[in-house]
Amino acid sequence: MGAFPFTLSATEGGARTGVLHTPRGEIRTPAFMPVGTAGTVKALTVDQVRSSGADILLGNTYHLMLRPTAERISRLGGLHRFMRWERPILTDSGGFQVMSLSDIAKVTDEAVTFKSHLDGSRHVLTPERSIEIQSDLLGSDIAMQLDELVEYPAEEPRARAAMERSLRWGARSKAAFGQRDRQALFGIQQGSTFHPLRAESAERLQEIGFDGYAIGGLAVGEGHGRMAEVLDYAPGQLPADRPRYLMGVGKPLDIVEAVARGVDMFDCVLPTRSGRHGQAWTWDGPLNLRNARFAEDDSPLDEASDCAASRDYSKAYLHHLFRAGEILGQVLLSWHNISFYGALTAAMRAAITEGRFARFRGDFAERQAPGRRGGS
């Protein structure tokens, strides 16, 4: 089962490293996917993104279906050609942004009807339409089923209803997707913070059968501790021989902790969003480059990095660029941050391969948040 072969080369405790083989190239796991919201990883050229070590990008169905529209991207040869990224792309279903950005008109079992946040125009998203957009029009390599999220905290009946609707939508997504050799479809586990709901969701998703399984409905305000609690059991409920993808996560420490629990794939806007606002992620935690203490700091963010943004420019220069409101500051810090995320996943892959991930995890947690050790 699974359109794309997934080969695990090493494990250590729950953590694992391997390769997801796709027709457009290998995805080394654990993998971080920079987010290319509207057909661009914000502020970066595809060459800069690739140099960060990214094997795969995420594209947002909601943004692209509204502008420039999925039909236009299709006429222009698909999303890879449009944004000039020839490696794998995973697209989300559009559901998350419909819920968080648009003006929802109606949600039924059949469809979500909403108004665009751009121009108020009316749109309908169904599981079938989401697959058509993702797999047929945009031509992504990995499509996600449409699902229904619940906010945190949610009562159990509300969480169950959304989980069950997500299963129905998952089955319809699978039927619409059909059998494809060169594209994959991932299902999404829901169930909020309820262990039994997560277990039931995982089991019934596997009955439908997907090429990979995402853990959805986290990073919605439940906090680091409760997310870690769910991650203590959720990955183990999903099949071990298929990639596990934790959606929308997260801070570097969250990613390391999730890898320790068996997660393989991640996406998050944090590195690029932080970068545009002057925050650099480093091995020693986050730095705010706008802070006056960097005004005459001649050292680079990471002199050992392969990334020019991390290695060649001084903190004093970055500080100046942010103080002066220069676009180049946003470019360099976005680039640095996704390179740091790339270096972090590469370091985890090496540590797991060499059987020293437990020590890596402890050391990393100590450096990221002194006094707060990783683990639960």
Place this chain on the structure above:
Amino acid sequence: MGAFPFTLSATEGGARTGVLHTPRGEIRTPAFMPVGTAGTVKALTVDQVRSSGADILLGNTYHLMLRPTAERISRLGGLHRFMRWERPILTDSGGFQVMSLSDIAKVTDEAVTFKSHLDGSRHVLTPERSIEIQSDLLGSDIAMQLDELVEYPAEEPRARAAMERSLRWGARSKAAFGQRDRQALFGIQQGSTFHPLRAESAERLQEIGFDGYAIGGLAVGEGHGRMAEVLDYAPGQLPADRPRYLMGVGKPLDIVEAVARGVDMFDCVLPTRSGRHGQAWTWDGPLNLRNARFAEDDSPLDEASDCAASRDYSKAYLHHLFRAGEILGQVLLSWHNISFYGALTAAMRAAITEGRFARFRGDFAERQAPGRRGGS
């Protein structure tokens, strides 16, 4: 005379091509200098700037003296190291931005007193202070004398007074600069649109003796026709064996026409400013990428270019980026535009070398502005 050897390898009519040799590298002329206002060519990394073919950048003394301050840049090792550009840098005197951006308190023969447009703080600029900032603190390769501009149109007495003050400031700049082997100082011709004033300015500047000579006071609203009239005689008033620099110019056609009249060096914010606003300069004139006619235009701006921004991305994609307000659109079009300016100067150097500049000039004018032939 001249700190930097200037070797002319070919001429055709008034046009000439050669090399200005500096300790930080060769400047091939005709040369276009991208403007690095506040220590950055806006939106671009130094690697992108260099890939455009630029041999030299311009830095703005006014912006840098206010933020992060020339003293801070000096403590950080100078402007080259600060912005990580190891090739030549020309700095302006600060006078132009003081006049155009700041709140001028007082202008006397001794000094210009002004308030910063950033925070209202009070500053004093003299010819001596400008040289200290440019040559000692920022460490630029080519410094410009402080001069006084007049607006267009100016009455002859007003133009004469500013020209004569500029000469006095030129002499003081030269005295403050002294003798340097590894840095150069350029004088600036003034005189508005008055031929006799321009002649007198040029003659008296040469008595002071500079390493190069700029034509100042143009591109201040006099229009293409009147600028061309001044350029019919102004370059010939300046010594042939030293580089001639036309400040703040300009559109591609203006640059070609100035080269035809004997100008060697140019700077202008136009390519980067246009690029940030969605305008691309091409061999066939300017294009506004926001225009709906590019929405599904799959062709790149210039498939023959060496620049990735010009060659690899479609107009439809650039159109989308500008419609969506994405930073990458500003990056790519700024990069394309300075690469186009770099390609234009390279094409002129080749045409002069091969004795076909006259035809190049005519063809270029016809493509840039159909129906309006170049020449005066």
